[in-house]
Amino acid sequence: MRPAGRGELESLYFDYPEYPFRAPAELGGASPRHPVIIAGAGPVGLTAALALAQLGVASVVVDRKNTVNDGSRAICISRYSFETLQQLGVVARFEAKGLGWTSGRCYFRDQLIYQFSMPHSADERFLPMYNLQQQYIEQYLIDAAADCPGLIDIRWLSEVTAVTQDEAGVELGIATPQGNYPLRGQYLLAADGARSEVRNLLGLRLNGRNLPGNYVIADIRMEHDFPTERRSFFESSANPEATILIHRQPDNIWRVDWQLPAGADPEEAVAENTVRDRVAAILAMIGHRGDWELEWWSIYTANTLCLDDYRHGRVLFIGDSGHIVPIFGVRGLNNGIADAANAAWKLAYTLQHGAAEGLLDSFTPERRGATLDVFRNAGKSSRFMTPPTRGYSLMRKAVLELALSEKFVRPFADPRQVQPWIYDDSPLTSTASQGEVFPAGPPPGAPLQNTRLGERDFLLDYIGPGFTLLYFAGNADLDAAAANLLPTLRKVDPRLRVLVVGEAGSDPIAGDESIADPGRHLADCYGAGPGTLYLVRPDRHIAGRWRHLEESTVTAALHRALGDPHERDA
Amino acid sequence: MKETLEFAELEQVYDLLAEAIDEAGPEQEALFLAKLAMLLAQQIPDVDRIREAVATALRP
Numbered sequence A: 001m002r003p004a005g006r007g008e009l010e011s012l013y014f015d016y017p018e019y020p021f022r023a024p025a026e027l028g029g030a031s032p033r034h035p036v037i038i039a040g041a042g043p044v045g046l047t048a049a050l051a052l053a054q055l056g057v058a059s060v061v062v063d064r065k066n067t068v069n070d071g072s073r074a075i076c077i078s079r080y081s082f083e084t085l086q087q088l089g090v091v092a093r094f095e096a097k098g099l100g101w102t103s104g105r106c107y108f109r110d111q112l113i114y115q116f117s118m119p120h121s122a123d124e125r126f127l128p129m130y131n132l133q134q135q136y137i138e139q140y141l142i143d144a145a146a147d148c149p150g151l152i153d154i155r156w157l158s159e160v161t162a163v164t165q166d167e168a169g170v171e172l173g174i175a176t177p178q179g180n181y182p183l184r185g186q187y188l189l190a191a192d193g194a195r196s197e198v199r200n201l202l203g204l205r206l207n208g209r210n211l212p213g214n215y216v217i218a219d220i221r222m223e224h225d226f227p228t229e230r231r232s233f234f235e236s237s238a239n240p241e242a243t244i245l246i247h248r249q250p251d252n253i254w255r256v257d258w259q260l261p262a263g264a265d266p267e268e269a270v271a272e273n274t275v276r277d278r279v280a281a282i283l284a285m286i287g288h289r290g291d292w293e294l295e296w297w298s299i300y301t302a303n304t305l306c307l308d309d310y311r312h313g314r315v316l317f318i319g320d321s322g323h324i325v326p327i328f329g330v331r332g333l334n335n336g337i338a339d340a341a342n343a344a345w346k347l348a349y350t351l352q353h354g355a356a357e358g359l360l361d362s363f364t365p366e367r368r369g370a371t372l373d374v375f376r377n378a379g380k381s382s383r384f385m386t387p388p389t390r391g392y393s394l395m396r397k398a399v400l401e402l403a404l405s406e407k408f409v410r411p412f413a414d415p416r417q418v419q420p421w422i423y424d425d426s427p428l429t430s431t432a433s434q435g436e437v438f439p440a441g442p443p444p445g446a447p448l449q450n451t452r453l454g455e456r457d458f459l460l461d462y463i464g465p466g467f468t469l470l471y472f473a474g475n476a477d478l479d480a481a482a483a484n485l486l487p488t489l490r491k492v493d494p495r496l497r498v499l500v501v502g503e504a505g506s507d508p509i510a511g512d513e514s515i516a517d518p519g520r521h522l523a524d525c526y527g528a529g530p531g532t533l534y535l536v537r538p539d540r541h542i543a544g545r546w547r548h549l550e551e552s553t554v555t556a557a558l559h560r561a562l563g564d565p566h567e568r569d570a
Numbered sequence B: 001m002k003e004t005l006e007f008a009e010l011e012q013v014y015d016l017l018a019e020a021i022d023e024a025g026p027e028q029e030a031l032f033l034a035k036l037a038m039l040l041a042q043q044i045p046d047v048d049r050i051r052e053a054v055a056t057a058l059r060p
């Protein structure tokens, strides 16, 4: 919502682009079958289009709007999502504009009770979190898509109104200002958001529950001197009954988020005057004396809802279309970006290499597993933010009062920010065989550590776009054995790349690329000895790792990672 | 035996107590908490430490 007298897209700081409608070949009677259709040009659909393009798969993206989202919505992007953007080669603008942060403060009755820091080290490429308005996120992705001519075709003012599928593919009905047309594809990614029309048209329902509590978010503009941190206030003098959150965003925009007391009338709560009064009280509490302007506000409730299956034949659900998660811990957008990266490589390998059905089938256990983990964490956060019973209210009061003097209870106020999900029990992951002990490094299913190799040089810059075999060079015998393995692996994945970590200037097995690791920093981070191997998926999760090469094991792991656990030999 | 609970264990205790308070009901909750305090105190054979905990808990 915007203040009276301002239009939906009249922002204090952001110029909404207007993308033109262009008549596609279909309106002239052509009916090509596109490899992938993406319903929805939100942040998740656009990320999927870029990830597909990187693997050489063309997509058509349809969206009913002709601009980016009309409010602000998601503002916190995690390091994990930034690494995905790094892999897609588009992170620079996000990094330049976003406000990075590491820590937060929690107050109880206006006294500081707890400061948290998210894990960070000098070895990382990115800070744990960046604040950036969702309009910028979408705009940067749209601009990046425009740099992929022939691979990404975004069609604005094009609404999905029908969906059918059969053996050969999917067919959508598209409504446009110049008439309707059928759009045919081999696969469909449903990225059309929380009210997904694709989901409705296929007769599918989200299951789960609505958590108690209503929250209002307001974005305001003000000159306010405080570092980029997350501030939360329990029982503050400005809103004694419920919690307040404050975040800094670029362009002097601040997000103020407050909970409504039980029984408050939601309609009354979003009236412009009520919002102004509440914001004024909160600003007085934090000691802001200067001017401020209201940009946009909205009300939300916390839900834990998802589909039972994220795959329906030739349709995969990515982002909010498949799951609606509570805002606590900033998981909505971040998990959607991870869905997009996960779905994209699986579709590419299905379309280009005829991968086994098991590959697309793994989308649900991997990404729904991530959703259920979000629900577990959000359940805890929500029981703290909005105690559901007298017992929980008393306990929260007890813990917060104790926190004034007692350290041990302070972590109860921690926001449990999003953590990358680990695909350790995925059907695609080869877990460690017994006796393989790694002193360090990401375990099977975890994402790669983006280890620093030099001033502006990081491991992820060398990974992908297909599978990567990270090989830590050993002695002549080990190197020869590794070199022998390559033809077999390349029969399974022709675009597999080998990245050899060794001494400066040496290229012991003629890999596609080599990294010098003179101080053994990378080897230490990866718990690697001579001959250690990591098999890395296109989405940078570890498919398997071995201290010592055993040819049949590595080949089997690659088959498994491509959805074919029974295939042993190429 | 370790000296204190891990935070994850403390979280379990939080939920356990919240649900036990609900189970006791508003009439009986004070009595329930008093009984619980006695049971736990019996496991800390040091009156001074208990006195200290009582003082901390009394602070608003």
Ligand SMILES: Cc1cc2nc3c(=O)[nH]c(=O)nc-3n(C[C@H](O)[C@H](O)[C@H](O)COP(=O)(O)OP(=O)(O)OC[C@H]3O[C@@H](n4cnc5c(N)ncnc54)[C@H](O)[C@@H]3O)c2cc1C
Residues within 6 Å of the ligand: A039, A040, A041, A042, A043, A044, A045, A062, A063, A064, A065, A069, A071, A072, A073, A074, A075, A076, A134, A158, A159, A160, A161, A191, A192, A193, A194, A196, A197, A198, A298, A299, A300, A318, A319, A320, A321, A327, A330, A331, A332, A333, A334, A336
């Ligand atoms: C008020 C609000 C505040 C939020 N705050 C946060 C936050 O702080 N942090 C966070 O992580 N997340 C937040 N979220 C969630 C976050 O915005 C979503 O998770 C994210 O936008 C999901 O992206 P998406 O691409 O899946 O869906 P959307 O962003 O909803 O994009 C869907 C796209 O599909 C298009 N579309 C819909 N139907 C059709 C159709 N029939 N035909 C063609 N196109 C169609 C829409 O026009 C839209 O462009 C918030 C959400 C809301 C509503």
